[in-house]
Amino acid sequence: MAENVEEPWSRSKGMFASLLAGPVVFLFLFLLAPLAIIWGYSFGHTQGLKEIVVDGTFGNYAHALNPLYLSILLKSFVFAVLTTGICLVVGFPVAMAITFAKPQSRAWLLLLIMLPFWTNLLIRTYALMAVLRTQGYVNVLLGFLWGGLSHALATLHLAHLGAFHPLDLLYNNFAVVLGLVYVQLPFMVLPLYSAMDRLDRSLLEASLDLGAGHLRTLFQVVVPLAMPGIASGVLVTLIPSLGAFLTPDLLGGVDSQMIANVIERQFKAANDWPFGAALSFLLMYVTFAAIALQSMFTPKGGRR
């Protein structure tokens, strides 16, 4: 990194330090200090109703490693991986389409990707509920088409379709994954786009000229070159999905409990902050492991 900077920071240390001081203080006060407190809580227990005594116990972690909570963690992981996979499959062509779009329309397409961020997540989730519910827009449309088809077949004396039964689209795991994909998709598309935007087009032409088909060019040239974008896209999609609690709360059914829902309950209804802290850090360790894996798969610099 350092050699890319025009003037090495070692020559203007004062300048560098004064620029860095703000972010470091911010990071310390609002990220590291609260995290340290929560980490401390995870080694304590609740005394009475409001005191937390930090006594170095590992009891919360022992409790958190109980198969019940591990199975919930595993389930959350399955949801998150599924979400990430779908986001990647859907997001890759979208990012590619934006990359190869005309420069003047590219800004508009990117704006469309970012537009959902202008609306609160809760409002978007409620909107999704209105689409998916038993008498929501999808079921009403399907009911209308079914009615038309049924009428047509009946007048032709071909068949009787019977009444339309609305699909159960809401309050199940399908709705949770759909909701997560809906929320996370922009986080996948943006890093993919920025990786592919930097891609040297002449390499694609060379690949095609040298006889590789489109698919082969895609998988043997584009995908490896976009790998850093894929890796960071996977990371910024996977981690928030793993910690999602609003989506499973509102869209999920009786089987959709994710680990973040359990953590939230520890801080609120169950009033067991130390155990909640231990569960959060368990999740954090898993996240760190994911980041470590990512750095292993990211090609080291110099490939460009």
Add this chain to the structure above:
Amino acid sequence: MPEVPAPPRLRPHRRSLLAALGASGAAAVGLSFGLDGCAEKVRRGTNGEEAKLNFYNWDTYIGKDTLKEFRDATGVDVNMSLFANNDELFAKLRAGNPGFDVIVPTNEFVTRLRVADLIQPLDHGKIPNFRNLLPEFQSVVFDPGRRYSIPYTWLVLGIGYRKSKMDGVPDSWKWLFDSDRYKGRIGLFDEADDLVRLAAKYLGHSVRDVPESLLPVIEAMYVRQKPNVRVFHEDNGQDLLLSGDIDIVLEYNGDIAQVMQEDDDLAFVVPKEGTLINSDCLCIPKGAPRPDNAHRFINFLLDAKVGAEISNTIMYPTPNGAALALMPDSYRQNTAIFPPKDRMAVSEYGDFEGVERTHLFDELLTRVKAA
């Protein structure tokens, strides 16, 4: 009209919207700006206190003009912030009172706040309107003599249902907890304490001191019932019922009474086994900056006309006899708001039984959901 898609329902209820937001932040912002921002010009009332009051309340839980009328009567400005549930209220006060003068905890949290030494005794000499309360609310098991809390409303959990989709009146917890008759159309409340204790009630036990030997039975019942349940709702059961997503739901009477005004096909029943009675109460937290204003405000809310106006808006049952006398029959005769006497006779207040019980019940629900 099943063809009309239900619009996204964002009308806030006592609990639902804020709860979903996890809105500890939203309410706090209002407060921190309101609290000490205007130090240069403190307006004082006749009692020497600053002419202000910080009121921490549930959403949609006050009359339309109540706060304005209080200002006209006393010159005291009320700054109301909202909490979504008792857990949020407790979490906010736990680290020290951030400046609230009057709060509205539910009875079990009155006990909990008292045990945690977070609320102060009331001066009944400053609350002459106390005599407006019905006798049965002037002293209660969770606060004998009402030393710490003044009842604001009471409420019961029961069954909200869509009449056209039921076989008769579902007047037993059986139809929610222990039967597949309404498979896939059942909504349960996502509150471990309530689910465990109401199941105990169904099994013939009191909601208080549920024996630990009964817990595995309750857990097994819920695991068995789970495939029949559509959703564990976040106190938005009335919306799910209204939109047709479910047909039978565990909810509070006031919430169902609100949607019954919009849809004739909805009804509410307290099951024959009896239920859990709750009561939201006015309390003054320790360290309240303006305790005298707080007493004046509590006294004001107990006024007959003021109380009637509040009940007219929020549709929860009132413990205020003088206010009740001013209410129309459509409220007084509403069996959703005032369940029949025989059902109330077998119903009980819950107790706060210590935080270990809370953990135990919470883990039971976690296991049910993971099963």
